[in-house]
Amino acid sequence: MSFADQATAAQDAARSLATASRALKDASLHAMAEALLDARTEVLAANAADVARAQEAGTAPALVDRLRLDAQRIAAMADGLRQLAGLADPVGDVVRGWTNPNGVQVRQVRVPFGVVGIIYEARPNVTADAAGICLKSGNAALLRGSSSALESNRALVTALRAGVTRAGLPADAVQLVEGGREVTAAMMAARGLVDVLIPRGGAGLINAVVEGAKVPVIETGTGNCHLYVDAAADHDVALALLLNAKTQRPSVCNALETLLVHADAAPTFLPRALQALAEAGVTVHGTPAVQEFSAAVVPATEGEFDAEYLTLDLACDVVPDLDAALRHIRAHSTGHSETVVTTNLAVAERFTAEVDAAAVLVNASSRFVDGGEFGFGAEIGISTQKLHARGPMALPEMTSTKYVLIGSGQVRG
Amino acid sequence: MSFADQATAAQDAARSLATASRALKDASLHAMAEALLDARTEVLAANAADVARAQEAGTAPALVDRLRLDAQRIAAMADGLRQLAGLADPVGDVVRGWTNPNGVQVRQVRVPFGVVGIIYEARPNVTADAAGICLKSGNAALLRGSSSALESNRALVTALRAGVTRAGLPADAVQLVEGGREVTAAMMAARGLVDVLIPRGGAGLINAVVEGAKVPVIETGTGNCHLYVDAAADHDVALALLLNAKTQRPSVCNALETLLVHADAAPTFLPRALQALAEAGVTVHGTPAVQEFSAAVVPATEGEFDAEYLTLDLACDVVPDLDAALRHIRAHSTGHSETVVTTNLAVAERFTAEVDAAAVLVNASSRFVDGGEFGFGAEIGISTQKLHARGPMALPEMTSTKYVLIGSGQVRG
Numbered sequence: 001m002s003f004a005d006q007a008t009a010a011q012d013a014a015r016s017l018a019t020a021s022r023a024l025k026d027a028s029l030h031a032m033a034e035a036l037l038d039a040r041t042e043v044l045a046a047n048a049a050d051v052a053r054a055q056e057a058g059t060a061p062a063l064v065d066r067l068r069l070d071a072q073r074i075a076a077m078a079d080g081l082r083q084l085a086g087l088a089d090p091v092g093d094v095v096r097g098w099t100n101p102n103g104v105q106v107r108q109v110r111v112p113f114g115v116v117g118i119i120y121e122a123r124p125n126v127t128a129d130a131a132g133i134c135l136k137s138g139n140a141a142l143l144r145g146s147s148s149a150l151e152s153n154r155a156l157v158t159a160l161r162a163g164v165t166r167a168g169l170p171a172d173a174v175q176l177v178e179g180g181r182e183v184t185a186a187m188m189a190a191r192g193l194v195d196v197l198i199p200r201g202g203a204g205l206i207n208a209v210v211e212g213a214k215v216p217v218i219e220t221g222t223g224n225c226h227l228y229v230d231a232a233a234d235h236d237v238a239l240a241l242l243l244n245a246k247t248q249r250p251s252v253c254n255a256l257e258t259l260l261v262h263a264d265a266a267p268t269f270l271p272r273a274l275q276a277l278a279e280a281g282v283t284v285h286g287t288p289a290v291q292e293f294s295a296a297v298v299p300a301t302e303g304e305f306d307a308e309y310l311t312l313d314l315a316c317d318v319v320p321d322l323d324a325a326l327r328h329i330r331a332h333s334t335g336h337s338e339t340v341v342t343t344n345l346a347v348a349e350r351f352t353a354e355v356d357a358a359a360v361l362v363n364a365s366s367r368f369v370d371g372g373e374f375g376f377g378a379e380i381g382i383s384t385q386k387l388h389a390r391g392p393m394a395l396p397e398m399t400s401t402k403y404v405l406i407g408s409g410q411v412r413g
Numbered sequence: 414m415s416f417a418d419q420a421t422a423a424q425d426a427a428r429s430l431a432t433a434s435r436a437l438k439d440a441s442l443h444a445m446a447e448a449l450l451d452a453r454t455e456v457l458a459a460n461a462a463d464v465a466r467a468q469e470a471g472t473a474p475a476l477v478d479r480l481r482l483d484a485q486r487i488a489a490m491a492d493g494l495r496q497l498a499g500l501a502d503p504v505g506d507v508v509r510g511w512t513n514p515n516g517v518q519v520r521q522v523r524v525p526f527g528v529v530g531i532i533y534e535a536r537p538n539v540t541a542d543a544a545g546i547c548l549k550s551g552n553a554a555l556l557r558g559s560s561s562a563l564e565s566n567r568a569l570v571t572a573l574r575a576g577v578t579r580a581g582l583p584a585d586a587v588q589l590v591e592g593g594r595e596v597t598a599a600m601m602a603a604r605g606l607v608d609v610l611i612p613r614g615g616a617g618l619i620n621a622v623v624e625g626a627k628v629p630v631i632e633t634g635t636g637n638c639h640l641y642v643d644a645a646a647d648h649d650v651a652l653a654l655l656l657n658a659k660t661q662r663p664s665v666c667n668a669l670e671t672l673l674v675h676a677d678a679a680p681t682f683l684p685r686a687l688q689a690l691a692e693a694g695v696t697v698h699g700t701p702a703v704q705e706f707s708a709a710v711v712p713a714t715e716g717e718f719d720a721e722y723l724t725l726d727l728a729c730d731v732v733p734d735l736d737a738a739l740r741h742i743r744a745h746s747t748g749h750s751e752t753v754v755t756t757n758l759a760v761a762e763r764f765t766a767e768v769d770a771a772a773v774l775v776n777a778s779s780r781f782v783d784g785g786e787f788g789f790g791a792e793i794g795i796s797t798q799k800l801h802a803r804g805p806m807a808l809p810e811m812t813s814t815k816y817v818l819i820g821s822g823q824v825r826g
Binding site for chain 2: 353374407409
């Protein structure tokens, strides 16, 4: 089937989904979970083939690990689908409403986007997650996974579609998009067929989609996140946040990448911080002002402060004041999550007002910037753009709205 | 100054605007209104030059009329700016907020986009409107007007900037972007410099921006709007809505372009409707089923049902049932405003649920789909896309949000 045919089939399915009741969508999610567990053997066999192919191709072990499925990961996907069934349905929510002086009633109501395209890398769990989130929010999903996960994704999508059909919704609500680069290009150009594109993956993938797409894109999160330790700061708090944000899960977008320390705090804070970081296995890439405090600090190279390491590495600098910290963040931030540690109210106010990011934090770990931690129950990603959604994107962010006007013959004078 | 320099200056101005108080912004809007009135002579002289140039170039009279300013139009622009000062400031609104179980307080707060680019055609009043709406919502405006209005826009922007400065905000909050097509291209490619682009004008301009831009775009409104008269409909209501939506102001995007009549209603409704339309000076372009009812009906040609006339023309067809009407609308709608006239609740429910448009109306004129009629006070346009804003876009739609998290040392476990 050509991409255009798939997209047309998705549009037809989207029309059914748009008016499907929550009960029907939830029954589908439970059926998808069951079908996934039933297909465990086929999915694991397909995944083993993908893993073998990746290993033969000399793929890095970390990437192979992302690709690998086991019974536990499949169970986690099924659990995720069941949890979605327990969440509120955003579709039909009345965002606001009023009655005009002439008696015309106006309601702004949440409706699905229609057809959502997800372009992602080699994590097969995204296949089930994205399909579930799209279905619950009433959107048909066109899943464009990585070729390295093709066998796994085929097996997963076959199972998911069986579940969707069993519950009485059209199978084409969930489709895998196969083919070469020309198919990705067609997907990005498909104005009128695809309503929204969401890239999920590394900076390269996201940039390629944002630059190339004619379809509206929701840009999700690369995070070059900063922690600024102010002159007036509780050093115990600063140390706890630093270690948590850097080391609790270094590979995610809300992990810390750069530490900035006020010059007045540096002589007391940096020796403690550098020792604790070294003990935690973190390599610090610092400017000469930082190197002064520890021989273990590696000189920061050109471009160091723009790196999103996603590893146990940290860039570090000493700044003369808050203005310099704000300038540094402005120059290097990707607009994800930025943190200040301070006891000074005026500093906290300026930092939160002036830093332009999806999230700004005072005395709390950037690891909290997450749909799960926000109590959203599910997230499709963390948006770092300013249109439509910014920050963790949950089910309501996967919808648009429509105005419904009810009159009794009113005309405009 | 190069476009990149202008955009950088706009970013600097946007930082001041983002933290400017409502009082300061409102004082600016009043000063802008005053400065505009003070500069009346210069603006009218500049406009006369543009008008003379357009007439020499043989521009159509309707377009020259759009370009032409007079004392009344300048007064209307100044009034518009003063009215903006009276509207609530969306910036700083807390959209929602909660306290996490661990005590971290989370607030989602409205913030300006930053730098907004407006690309528009030869209506100089857009210059003042867009500058005012951007300033009130805390955004710096890069105004890319038509070369045919260049002298008028220069005079207007000079006055507006004088007002902005007089109130104490940076002049670069409002800038005119001059130069050839390569400047428009630079503006559309300016990721990281321009936060949002809003094209205002005809379908050609809007499509060029949507197709060409790498910066996120908010697509505003072409409207191929339909009125469907159901089998069960009050024909007096249908006739009133038809005439109002088609003739009250034919040149705007919420005006009616296509009439669809259920076959059962056609023999009684169409003769009345066609006569009333003829009396109102409307040319009806109909299928053979419509031509049956009046010799004045012009045969509908290929593509007739995709025309956004914006004139006293109307496409018309007879449909066998609601499903056929829904299919017709699906095939030809631009997703702006779609109306059903019916007394049947089930028909009203299906129409509002299944028609995919910014606004769906039951027994009310599509002319009500307008920021002013919605009580919004000001609008930058009517969005026909599904991301971020759909329908009339007022001040809150000119903002993004930011999450602010306040803790006391919490880390993620």
